[in-house]
Structure formats: structure tokens, C-alpha cells
Amino acid sequence: EDQVTQSPEALRLQEGESSSLNCSYTVSGLRGLFWYRQDPGKGPEFLFTLYSAGEEKEKERLKATLTKKESFLHITAPKPEDSATYLCAVCRGSGTYKYIFGTGTRLKVLA
């Protein structure tokens, strides 16, 4: 069964305290893995797409990596404005793709 599990559910960091969020997945025929940021009361905002094991993508203080079983979102020297829920999703199939979403990690960065 296709499944996406994110950990931890919630994370509190001090400003400048680097950490990583985990997304483990079980899916047949992975087409891509996506990271989104969601602020309270807003829609998910696209961050990264990863396609193959070993791939890395960076944006400001965020770096996403991918292995055959999981993805990590590394946050380096976070700031309070990085506080949000981070969602992971995988896509499988061809043509009409199927997307499976995790439940997210709620990140709070304290000043």
C-alpha cells in the first residue's frame, strides 16, 4: 500500500538551531517527491521536487535530499519566519498521476 510518513509531528527549534525533517515513503513506481510549506490558513506552497536517489535541491536555508526510501528536509540556521507546517508528497503512475500526502511536520522556530 502506498504510504507517506513524516516525522516528527512537531518540532520546536531555537533560532539558529539546525535540524532535519524526515519523510519516509512506500510507493511503487515513484515518479517524484515533493516538499511544500503551509502557513496557517493558507494553501500549500511548492518548495522542491526530487526525482531520483541522490538528488539534492536547495533554497535559502532549506535543503532537500532523496534516498530510495526517504527524503530529508534540512533546515540550516532557521529563523522565526521559517515556522510553518512542511508537507511531503509522492507521485506515482503515468498520465493521470496519483499523489499521496503525508500529515506534515509543524515547525516552530523561537527567537
Add this chain to the structure above:
Amino acid sequence: NAGVTQTPKFRVLKTGQSMTLLCAQDMNHEYMYWYRQDPGMGLRLIHYSVGEGTTAKGEVPDGYNVSRLKKQNFLLGLESAAPSQTSVYFCATREAGADTQYFGPGTRLTVL
């Protein structure tokens, strides 16, 4: 360039009432999706469309209907609302041949 917009932003219904949620996009994307987001659960697909005039069922379609009469609009209807349909609804779009979905700001619906 507004991207994906959703109307309304908030709505309160009584059990048995009907309503329509509108998703509009100006990105000329072929694919459009309706999801619901509930606490402790990942986004779940309700219905989707692969192009103008087409619709298909997703993971949780019961109690909802959709229409895509124009490429830029995707409507989600609730014919007889139930408290179990209290949720936040998100529309997403995807360009043909691409993988990434882009989401709207959401509609928070409460059914009393």
C-alpha cells in the same frame, strides 16, 4: 497573474444545505484537483479533471459532485451538506507533462 484562486474563503452551512465552491486558474493548466484537509490526515483527493469537460473520482468522492465546463474553472458541489464534510478544501492545478501541483488558498467550510 493571480495563479489559483478559490471562492469563497469561508462558509458556514446547516446540514442539508447545498453550495458550490469555485476554483479558478489563470495558468492555462490542463489538470485540476479538489482535495480536503482534515486534522491529523494528509490531503485527500475528492475529484479531479484532466481537461475541459472531463471529471473523475478520487479517493473520497461520496457526497460531492464536480464540473469543468471551462478550462480555467473547476467547481465542487455539495448537494446536501453533512457535518462530516466540515473541512478545509483546496484546489490544485498541474500543467500537462509536468509533475508539480500548485495549490489555491483554500476554503474553510463548517457544516452545523
